[in-house]
Every structure is written in structure tokens, then in C-alpha cells.
Amino acid sequence: MDLRHLKYFIAVAEELNIGRAALRLHISQPPLTRQIQQLEEELGVQLLVRTPRGVELTQAGEMFLEEARNIRSLVEQAIERTKRAGQGKLGRLDIGIFGTGILSAIPQMLHLFRDTHPDVRVVVHTMTKDEQIEALRQRRIALGFNRILSPLPDIENELIIKEPLFLVVNANHPLSRQESVSFMELAKHPLVLFPTGARPNFVDRVMELCANMGFTPEISQIVGDVVTGVALVAGGFGITLVPRSATTLNLPGVVYRPFFDSLSATIDLSCIYRKDDQSAILQAFLGVIRAFREQHGGQ
Amino acid sequence: MDLRHLKYFIAVAEELNIGRAALRLHISQPPLTRQIQQLEEELGVQLLVRTPRGVELTQAGEMFLEEARNIRSLVEQAIERTKRAGQGKLGRLDIGIFGTGILSAIPQMLHLFRDTHPDVRVVVHTMTKDEQIEALRQRRIALGFNRILSPLPDIENELIIKEPLFLVVNANHPLSRQESVSFMELAKHPLVLFPTGARPNFVDRVMELCANMGFTPEISQIVGDVVTGVALVAGGFGITLVPRSATTLNLPGVVYRPFFDSLSATIDLSCIYRKDDQSAILQAFLGVIRAFREQHGGQ
DNA sequence: CGACGCAATACCCAAAAGGTATGCCAGCGA
DNA sequence: TCGCTGGCATACCTTTTGGGTATTGCGTCG
Numbered sequence: 001m002d003l004r005h006l007k008y009f010i011a012v013a014e015e016l017n018i019g020r021a022a023l024r025l026h027i028s029q030p031p032l033t034r035q036i037q038q039l040e041e042e043l044g045v046q047l048l049v050r051t052p053r054g055v056e057l058t059q060a061g062e063m064f065l066e067e068a069r070n071i072r073s074l075v076e077q078a079i080e081r082t083k084r085a086g087q088g089k090l091g092r093l094d095i096g097i098f099g100t101g102i103l104s105a106i107p108q109m110l111h112l113f114r115d116t117h118p119d120v121r122v123v124v125h126t127m128t129k130d131e132q133i134e135a136l137r138q139r140r141i142a143l144g145f146n147r148i149l150s151p152l153p154d155i156e157n158e159l160i161i162k163e164p165l166f167l168v169v170n171a172n173h174p175l176s177r178q179e180s181v182s183f184m185e186l187a188k189h190p191l192v193l194f195p196t197g198a199r200p201n202f203v204d205r206v207m208e209l210c211a212n213m214g215f216t217p218e219i220s221q222i223v224g225d226v227v228t229g230v231a232l233v234a235g236g237f238g239i240t241l242v243p244r245s246a247t248t249l250n251l252p253g254v255v256y257r258p259f260f261d262s263l264s265a266t267i268d269l270s271c272i273y274r275k276d277d278q279s280a281i282l283q284a285f286l287g288v289i290r291a292f293r294e295q296h297g298g299q
Numbered sequence: 300m301d302l303r304h305l306k307y308f309i310a311v312a313e314e315l316n317i318g319r320a321a322l323r324l325h326i327s328q329p330p331l332t333r334q335i336q337q338l339e340e341e342l343g344v345q346l347l348v349r350t351p352r353g354v355e356l357t358q359a360g361e362m363f364l365e366e367a368r369n370i371r372s373l374v375e376q377a378i379e380r381t382k383r384a385g386q387g388k389l390g391r392l393d394i395g396i397f398g399t400g401i402l403s404a405i406p407q408m409l410h411l412f413r414d415t416h417p418d419v420r421v422v423v424h425t426m427t428k429d430e431q432i433e434a435l436r437q438r439r440i441a442l443g444f445n446r447i448l449s450p451l452p453d454i455e456n457e458l459i460i461k462e463p464l465f466l467v468v469n470a471n472h473p474l475s476r477q478e479s480v481s482f483m484e485l486a487k488h489p490l491v492l493f494p495t496g497a498r499p500n501f502v503d504r505v506m507e508l509c510a511n512m513g514f515t516p517e518i519s520q521i522v523g524d525v526v527t528g529v530a531l532v533a534g535g536f537g538i539t540l541v542p543r544s545a546t547t548l549n550l551p552g553v554v555y556r557p558f559f560d561s562l563s564a565t566i567d568l569s570c571i572y573r574k575d576d577q578s579a580i581l582q583a584f585l586g587v588i589r590a591f592r593e594q595h596g597g598q
Numbered sequence: 599c600g601a602c603g604c605a606a607t608a609c610c611c612a613a614a615a616g617g618t619a620t621g622c623c624a625g626c627g628a
Numbered sequence: 629t630c631g632c633t634g635g636c637a638t639a640c641c642t643t644t645t646g647g648g649t650a651t652t653g654c655g656t657c658g
Contacts, residue, residue, distance in 0.1 A: 001378070003302055004615090018636065031616045033636060043378060045385030049577075050636060052624045059578050060385040067377030074373060078366030079300065079342060086344030086359035278348075279358050303646090318604060330647045332606060349605060351655045 003075065005039045006068040008032055009047065013065045017054035088280030090119045095285075096132040096144035097124055099195065099225050103246045105161060105269060105292065106145050113288045120281055130198050136274055142282045144272045148200050156275045160289055161296050162266040163243040165209075166256040168233045175239070176255045183213055183262035190220035190238040194229045202267065206241055209265055230254055243267050302374060304338045305367040307331055308346065312364045316353035387579030389418045394584075395431035395443035396423055398494070398524050402545045404460060404568060404591065405444050412587045419580055429497050435573055441581045443571045447499050455574045459588055460595050461565040462542040464508075465555040467532050474538070475554045482512055482561035489519035489537040493528045501566065505540055508564055529553055542566050 011021040012032070022032040040047050047061035057065065084090040093113075097106055110122060125141060132144035136155060149157050167185070169175045175185060187210070193203045203222060210217045220238045223229050227249065229240045234253040242249070247256040259265050271289060273282060310320040311331070321331040339346050346360035356364065383389040392412075396405055409421060424440060431443035435454060448456050466484070468474045474484060486509070492502045502521060509516045519537045522528050526548065528539045533552040541548070546555040558564050570588060572581055 001302065001374070003300065019634085027615090028617055029635090030618085030637075030639095033638090035615085037637090043381055043385070045381055047381075052635070054635070058385075059390045059580060060381050063384040063390065064377065064381040067373070067380060071370060071373050071377060074366075074370050075300065078363065078370060081366060082342055082344055082346075082359050082363040085362040086342070086357075091358045091362065281358060316604080317606095326646090327648055328605075329607080329649085334646085336606090351604075353604070 001039065001042055003072075005035060005042075006072055008035050009039060010065065010068050010072065012036060012048070012055065013057055013061065013068075015054075016056065084119065086280055088120070088282075088284035089117055091281050092121045092123060093143070093281050093285060094123045094125060094135075094141040096127045096135055096141045098128065098132075098146060099126060103226065103249060105163075105245055105296075109160075109288055109292050112292065113285055116288065117281075117284055120284075128197055129201075132272065136272065139274075142273060142277060142279060143285060146270055146272060147202060147267055148205055149270060149272065150200070154275055155272050157270055157272050158286070158289070160269045160271055160293055162268055163245055164258065164263075165206075165241045165265045165267060166244055166247050166258055168230055168240045168242055168254060168256055170233055170236055170239075171253050171255050172236075173239070175257065178257065180258045180260040183209070183259045183265055184215070186210060186217050186239075186241075187213075187215040190218045192221050192223060192229045192232045192238050192240040193219055194223045194240075195225050196222055197224075205267055209262075212264070213262070241265075243269075245269075300338065300341055302371075304334060304341075305371055307334050308338060309364065309367050309371065311335060311347070311354065312356055312360065312367075314353075315355065383418065385579055387419070387581075387583035388416055390580050391420045391422065392442070392580050392584060393422045393424060393434075393440040395426045395434055395440045397427065397431075397445060398425060402525070402548060404462075404544055404595075408459075408587055408591050411591065412584055415587065416580075416583060419583075427496055428500075431571065435571065438573075441572060441576060441578060442584060445569055445571060446501060446566055447504055448569055448571065449499070453574055454571050456569055456571050457585070457588070459568045459570055459592055461567055462544055463557065463562075464505075464540045464564045464566060465543055465546050465557055467529055467539045467541055467553060467555055469532055469535055469538075470552050470554050471535075472538070474556065477556065479557045479559040482508070482558045482564055483514070485509060485516050485538075485540075486512075486514040489517045491520050491522060491528050491531045491537050491539040492518055493522045493539075494524050495521055496523075504566055508561075511563070512561070540564075542568075544568075 008021070008025060011025050012018055015021040015024065018032055018036070019029045022029040025032065036048065043060075043064070045060045045064075046058055047064055048055040049058060081090055095110075110124075113120070114122060125135070127135060127141075127144075129144075129146050129149070132141065132146060133152065133155060135141040136144060145160075151157060167175065167181050175181050175189075191206070193206060195201060195203075203219075206217070221232065223232060226242055226246050230242065230246075230249055230251050232238070233240050234251045242256070271286075273286070307320070307324060310324050311317055314320040314323060317331055317335070318328045321328040324331065335347065342359075342363070344359045344363075345357055346363055347354040348357060380389055394409075409423070412419070413421065424434070426434060426440075426443075428443075428445050428448070431440065431445060432451065432454060434440040435443060444459075450456060466474065466480050474480055474488075490505070492505060494500060494502075502518075505516070520531065522531060525541055525545050529541065529545075529548055529550050531537070532539050533550045541555070570585075572585070
């Protein structure tokens, strides 16, 4: 049996006249007669009774009509869904983010993507950098967000934005009286840094920036994550640094201050994905990321 | 697109190797390659990525595989259901019965039919003889049960059983002391008869039987239905007659007695249906009716 | 670097779908 | 009652297309 048989039978059942149905199908009457006969023979069931004025459906014919319409609509739906999947408009996208990535630009991009691709189910997995790479290789995720990365042969690494760093000080700290501060202040105060976990990471980036400015900072503590770090500053344990997006973290007793003398005091937000992944959904998401990057001019 | 494409794609998706899939489909590899290419082209979507060791599904391919399996099972189900409908094993049967037909052999036949055709939905409509004929002509029912019928050109009338009649008397009546009675007793007692409604009916049948025995009964009342008639007897209003199947009607103060001298004191139970109705479900039901008739030897 | 495995291509044949002409039958009007 | 009409079925031809065989092309892996 064939989808053609279904189409033809539906036409005949709706017209109740083989000739008219043939007209509607843009074929001539004899082949249609033959196809219907074939269908009946294949099913071993009489679907039509031939009357002097046309045809009528038997009960089996009624049953088959219902099923045929059902199948036809399912086929149309299947084609539609597959096309949409092929365009990256339907399906599932698994993304790896790092612990506090949720404070960065990531939510904005997720939002943009969901608006333009409402039928793609986005599943976010919190994982470390190494876990992301492992998950990419096993195809458990298609995309990961991260900050500090060494190049890998099979993984593409695409910069999204360079975020300027902000100083975080206690509201009672003398530096809080300035609107903006000098990066050199970092040499004079004990630093709380983060995260613990796979190196190189944010700690190394800060050390590198300080080295560029010609000093080595005093590190009082290295804590697990940005929230803990800022909480310690709120509690009076020194100062710290965060990417601009983390300044949305509104803890009482803490103020954020930009640097007036260090354009290079930035931290990258990047995404990583398999070099060999051509999936339409990933490409669609990369499109959103690139649009986002254009819009933010690299920072 | 064609059901063949679905079958082929499912095979390829399951084998992840076009050559092996071709083997499984009992065709050679090149036509299968071509069919899959055709399918991809028609959908405008890449379903497979060709690797050195075979093929892999794209996300769109995964989507299409799911849909294709879905469609295939629906098609199989459609064929199965249509075949069963063609054999009268699936569908709906509308039956007309008369008011108290539910007391006769009808429930037994319905039961037999339901046991052998569990997926046919039997819908019973209570209607008079004339309503049944009208409903048959309009195809609102496929079969009617009735007792007294004149032949009609378009309606077949098939006898099911001849039921012997039973005398119904009050438990205090002198006749109740006999195990069986003579039909001639009817000449000596006022008769309650039924039903009111389209003639000829049960009343005429009783009159005919009496005439055959050479007397005219005294009719005290004609009431709507058998239950009312028996209830009147229970209340002391004369005697009546019922078909054997109605003796299941167990009213207090009433006894049923057979006739020892009248083999012909019977009433027919018949069924009626359109002479032109070849529907498998009706034929199946008629089969049950005929089996029932054989089993009961005509009475 | 050559052998192997697999998909793709080229080309042919056969099956089957579609077309035209015609037959056959029932109902209907002159 | 006898054509005439409308409808499905049949016969036969043409064209499309599915399937087969042979071969090529392209990675990968000893």
C-alpha cells in the first residue's frame, strides 16, 4: 500500500464519484478505478459499493476513510516537523554552563534564542570546564559557556564578549568613596579570589593582569565561587574583582567600582562546541551568540 | 513521499549502514541510496551524515525516524482495523427492538453476538414496528426484531423462533390448580390483551388462533404492553396469554400454564433487515441468529 | 601505501502508473 | 420501448520510476 492509495481513496470517498475524484486529482478516471480496485484487493475488503449514480462507502470504507485521513495528517505533520528540525527550529539543545554563569550574559542569550526558537527545548547543565569538554566529546551537550580556555584540536572556542572587571569593596572601605578607582589599588589590599577548581581560571587571569601592571597581589583567600567571594567582602574580608555582569549580584554592604586606568582589565566569556558539529540547532544558537556579540561590540 | 521511503529510512536508521539496510530490505544498495537521497531532497533536509563507517542520523533524522515509526504503526493498525471491519468484527450495529423484546430471546442473541464480536458496538433502539421499517429505510438501524409482519418489497423478514404461548392466570383462579390447560378455556374467560399500537399485532394473532379453534374470545381490555397485561391479571382482571419468554416476568399472584392441546398456539419472533444490505456486520449478526435458530429447533 | 569498506554514480531493464479509446449497464425521458 | 446519458470497468499503449549490475570515489586502517 502506498500514500497515493490513501490520497486517491480519500478523494473518491469525498466525491462519492470516481470520475469527479479523478478530475480533482488531475488524473483520468480509469487509473483511479484501477488504484481503488488494487487497494480493495490488497486489503481483501470491499470499500465501495458501485451504484448507478456513483459509489457509496461500505462500513469498512468508512473505517478506512477515517484512518486514511488520520495517517495523511500525521504524514503532513511529520514533514513539517522534520523540516523545522532541519532548520534548527524544533528539537533540543543541551548547554553546559559554569557555576555562576547564570549571572553573566548567558541568560540574555538564552532568552533571545527562546524568543526566536520557541520549539527548541533548551536544557542547561551546570558543569565545570573539564566536564563540559568531556560532555561535548560524548555529545551529551552541544555547547558550553566558559571563561578561560586552552585551545583543543576538536573543540572550537569562540569569544563572545570581553567583560570589564569591577572592584568589589565593603561599603565602609575608603575606596568606596571614589566613583572609580585605579587598578594599582589592588597592590595595596588583600584580595579574595575564586574559584577553586581546574586551572587556569579567573585567579590566573587576575594574576596575569597584575603582573602586566608590574606587581604581585596579596591573596588572602581563594573561595569556591563568586557569590562566596562577594559575601566575604560584605563581611569585611578584603576586596575582590568580578566581571561586570556579576555586579547584578546585589549583596548589602558591598559596592562595585569600575577602574579608570585599565582598559585591559577584562575577562573573556566564550563558548565552546565541537568543530565537527553541523547541527542546525547549534548553528542557530551560534547565530544568536554572534548577533549578541555584534550588539555588544566585544564588551 | 511514499510509505516505501518511510520503510527504507527506518531500516537505514536502524542499521546505520545503507548496505546492511539494503540487505535487510532485500534490495541492492544503490537503489536504497537513491531513495534516501530522494527523501532528503523532497524534505529539503539532511537526515543522515555519511561517515567512513556508515551513516549517522542528524537531529532532523532522529525526528523523522520517530515520526516514521509512528506513521508505520498507524498504517498497520489502519489495515488491521479495516480488515476487521470488512469481516464484521469491528464497527457498530444499530438494532431496533419492540417495547418488551427485552423479555424474549433477543438478549441471548445479543449476548452471543457480543461474545463473538467484542469490538462491534451494538446500539439498541426501542421502536415500534413501523418506526423500525422507517429506520431501516433510512439506514438508522440495520436490523429490527418483531413479531407480526406483513411482507414488504425491500425488507427481508426472517423467522427466528416460534414461541409457544402460555396462559397467565391469577394464583387464586381455578385454572391455576392444573399443571396444563386446554386452549378451549379461553372461550370461557374474559381476556386481557395487548399491545395497543399498529395492527396486525399480538391481539390479531390470538384472535386468529381462537378462530382456528372455532370460537371468538371475550376481550375485556386491550392494554399497552405485556407487563401491564400481566399486572392486570395479578390484580384479578381476567386472564391473558404471553410468549414463553415472557414467563420470566415474575409478578406475585400470577402463574403461567402451558396448553396441552394446542401445538399451533405459538407466536413468531422474526427479524427484519434491508434486502440490499450486504454489510458484513449485519451478515455476522444474521449468522448468530441462524445458529440460535438451529439450536432451538424452531421453537 | 595498498587493501578494505562503504556510499555514490552510471546505465540498463522491468514493473507499474497514467493516458486514450471503448465497453457495459442502469436509469430516464421522448 | 428505445435511444441517450452518466457512471464504472476493461483493453491497450506510453511514460515514469524503481530496482539491478558494474564501477567509481573516498576515507580509514593495517
